[in-house]
Amino acid sequence: MRCGMFGYVRPFKSELLVREYEQYKASYCQVCHALKEHYGRLASFTLSYDCTFYALLLLSVEGGTPSVRHGRCVMNPLKKCDFLECSGEAYHKAAALSVLLTAHKLRDNVADDSFWKSLGSRLFLPFVARRAKKAEAEYPFLAQEAQKAMEGQGRAEREQAGVDACAEPTAQLLAALFREAAGENALQGAALERFGYFLGRWIYLMDAADDLLEDLKEGAFNPFVSRLGLSGKTELTPEERKTAEEACNQVLNATAAQMVLAFNLIDLQNFGPILENVVHKGLPEMQREILFLHVREKKKRRPEPEDLR
Numbered sequence: 001m002r003c004g005m006f007g008y009v010r011p012f013k014s015e016l017l018v019r020e021y022e023q024y025k026a027s028y029c030q031v032c033h034a035l036k037e038h039y040g041r042l043a044s045f046t047l048s049y050d051c052t053f054y055a056l057l058l059l060s061v062e063g064g065t066p067s068v069r070h071g072r073c074v075m076n077p078l079k080k081c082d083f084l085e086c087s088g089e090a091y092h093k094a095a096a097l098s099v100l101l102t103a104h105k106l107r108d109n110v111a112d113d114s115f116w117k118s119l120g121s122r123l124f125l126p127f128v129a130r131r132a133k134k135a136e137a138e139y140p141f142l143a144q145e146a147q148k149a150m151e152g153q154g155r156a157e158r159e160q161a162g163v164d165a166c167a168e169p170t171a172q173l174l175a176a177l178f179r180e181a182a183g184e185n186a187l188q189g190a191a192l193e194r195f196g197y198f199l200g201r202w203i204y205l206m207d208a209a210d211d212l213l214e215d216l217k218e219g220a221f222n223p224f225v226s227r228l229g230l231s232g233k234t235e236l237t238p239e240e241r242k243t244a245e246e247a248c249n250q251v252l253n254a255t256a257a258q259m260v261l262a263f264n265l266i267d268l269q270n271f272g273p274i275l276e277n278v279v280h281k282g283l284p285e286m287q288r289e290i291l292f293l294h295v296r297e298k299k300k301r302r303p304e305p306e307d308l309r
Helices: 020-038 039-046 047-063 092-112 119-138 142-158 162-182 186-208 212-218 223-227 237-263 272-293 293-300
Strands: 067-072 080-085
Touching: 020 039, 020 047, 020 080, 020 092, 020 272, 039 092, 039 119, 047 092, 047 162, 047 186, 047 272, 092 119, 092 142, 119 142, 142 162, 162 186, 162 223, 186 212, 186 223, 186 237, 186 272, 186 293, 212 223, 212 237, 223 237, 237 272, 272 293
Parallel strands: none
Antiparallel strands: 067 080
16 A cells, blocks of 8 residues: 655755755754654654655744754764754654654555565554554644545555546645645645645655556556556566556656646745755656666665665
8 A cells, every 4th residue: 555655755966055955964864853852762763755855844834943953863873963953843743744654554564465574564563553642642633634545545445446546645645734834824825735735646656656567566556557558467578668657757747747836836934945956856856767767676775864874
């Protein structure tokens, strides 16, 4: 089951100024610190690029004056790092969302995968589930929206629904979370809601496109299988793969175009250049790497935030 966020929402590092990249790293480290502070040291393993983006978006919309604090890395105390602090609940909310989504993901792994394949999830789930209960009590709105999205995702995939229906729960999840960030500002809320909707849709579609070959091989559900007429296949010829990648790219481009239009209407008070880099450059580069450069296949793993440590 796919729902939530997956590590795709990251900046295009080479296009960031040094100062901007240092700010991004410090914000990332602050989310990690918030995970440890509110949910325990092991909760830092749930950290993702996506929740760092969520924290930065909240900070940008809410305003405030950020400040840098020097300290020691949460995961490696021998290493010095900077933490980008700011008043408000942005980092706490990002940490809560990270724990909630991870708990749902682990439960899905246990339900969907074989015992040995899901062994790591089985071992980690009890710890995360306890922290998720705390996050649910602190931020019931986040928990309710995450639960609603997971239930909707489950129904769509059980019914073997099409691409649009399967992408809807993740789209609605981010639409609701981003709309809430605007508070009483109706115009800002409308732009954030639409941006969140298409970002959530793009994330789901990107993950489905990323997993297409693996899902075909394992016989797992993937909405692109029926969309592209690949039912019954377990592998693709080079020509079929190229055609599938181009078709996925077209769907993603159409979604990204709507996402960018909405993003350009948001009034960003802080970290505008970083957020713009993620949306205008980071997401397209991720799409290109996965669909055409096959970077993840070459690395045999997904690029994760610990690369920043």
